[in-house]
Amino acid sequence: MQPFFTTLKLISRPYSSKMQDLLLPFGLTEVQWGLIRILYEEGPSTFTDIATYWRVEKPSVTPIAQKLIEQELIYIGIGHDKRQKVMHLTNNGVEKYKETKQIVDTLQKNLLIGITEQERQITEQVLEKLLVNLKGR
Amino acid sequence: MQPFFTTLKLISRPYSSKMQDLLLPFGLTEVQWGLIRILYEEGPSTFTDIATYWRVEKPSVTPIAQKLIEQELIYIGIGHDKRQKVMHLTNNGVEKYKETKQIVDTLQKNLLIGITEQERQITEQVLEKLLVNLKGR
DNA sequence: AACATTAGTTAGTCTAACTAACTAATGTAA
DNA sequence: TTACATTAGTTAGTTAGACTAACTAATGTT
Numbered sequence: 001m002q003p004f005f006t007t008l009k010l011i012s013r014p015y016s017s018k019m020q021d022l023l024l025p026f027g028l029t030e031v032q033w034g035l036i037r038i039l040y041e042e043g044p045s046t047f048t049d050i051a052t053y054w055r056v057e058k059p060s061v062t063p064i065a066q067k068l069i070e071q072e073l074i075y076i077g078i079g080h081d082k083r084q085k086v087m088h089l090t091n092n093g094v095e096k097y098k099e100t101k102q103i104v105d106t107l108q109k110n111l112l113i114g115i116t117e118q119e120r121q122i123t124e125q126v127l128e129k130l131l132v133n134l135k136g137r
Numbered sequence: 138m139q140p141f142f143t144t145l146k147l148i149s150r151p152y153s154s155k156m157q158d159l160l161l162p163f164g165l166t167e168v169q170w171g172l173i174r175i176l177y178e179e180g181p182s183t184f185t186d187i188a189t190y191w192r193v194e195k196p197s198v199t200p201i202a203q204k205l206i207e208q209e210l211i212y213i214g215i216g217h218d219k220r221q222k223v224m225h226l227t228n229n230g231v232e233k234y235k236e237t238k239q240i241v242d243t244l245q246k247n248l249l250i251g252i253t254e255q256e257r258q259i260t261e262q263v264l265e266k267l268l269v270n271l272k273g274r
Numbered sequence: 275a276a277c278a279t280t281a282g283t284t285a286g287t288c289t290a291a292c293t294a295a296c297t298a299a300t301g302t303a304a
Numbered sequence: 305t306t307a308c309a310t311t312a313g314t315t316a317g318t319t320a321g322a323c324t325a326a327c328t329a330a331t332g333t334t
Contacts, residue, residue, distance in 0.1 A: 007264040014271040083312040126260040127144040134151040
């Protein structure tokens with residue numbers, strides 16, 4: 001039982017550090033990349049959307065978005081609800097994501113060497129279930 | 138492919154926060170608990186052993202051990218090699234681990250609800266393979 | 275004997291999280 | 305419709321846990 005969660009924690013650090021190394025030449029951190037990934041894959045999102053998805057508090061999102069705005073990879077639009085700020089990718093942002101997605105895919109493919117498609121799927125399902133079981137804050 | 142690694146990262150945060158909440162009443166953080174866990178399950182270990190196991194740099198281990206020494210949960214012995222410091226659990230440390238292991242086990246059991254033993258095993262194997270594939274720093 | 279390596283520490287930095295306290299807009303209920 | 309509660313986001317300050325660089329002391333190697 002323990003090795004399960006222990007290993008999970010153990011993977012997280014070196015994976016992040018690989019990602020950071022990979023993204024450094026593009027001027028992105030792992031979480032910044034994670035944010036543009038969501039905006040590309042899921043579409044424009046509010047700060048609260050992101051905080052909910054990541055399961056972090058709202059103030060944690062602000063500085064990550066700030067830096068992407070400075071780099072002109074995202075911009076803020078106002079929603080129908082005037083309290084909301086909706087983040088969108090700029091054209092630069094879309095380009096940057098497409099560029100980096102390729103190398104991230106390559107990393108991920110290499111990490112999955114020796115793992116069958118079926119094993120990957122089962123693991124994905126298990127991880128999704130864990131996430132659901134973790135929901136109760 | 139992406140959901141796989143995305144989900145993995147997503148699990149890590151709320152899992153840690155559950156662990157922190159659980160361990161707070163015992164005066165332990167998640168990593169401190171992780172260290173006494175190793176000392177109990179694997180036996181006395183040097184700072185370098187821990188750094189290697191966790192895949193962190195050596196200075197990261199020092200403050201975590203410090204706090205356990207202050208709490209008198211571990212003590213430092215000198216190895217045959219006089220450069221080495223070997224961490225051992227004190228009797229208090231053993232007690233504290235046994236106490237907390239129970240509640241950690243309970244948490245982990247609850248998180249695994251809805252996951253079959255076979256799925257759990259496959260996932261564990263996949264996580265181990267990922268860890269190996271990540272080895273190249 | 276001289277030099278290189280290894281174990282661990284100290285000092286200082288960084289990222290990404292947190293809480294508390296706030297403003298402004300929206301929703302609800304008298 | 306006015307009063308109050310809630311929600312979206314920010315600002316300021318803190319924290320945990322990582323990092324690098326530079327160091328001491330012990331051990332290995334040539």
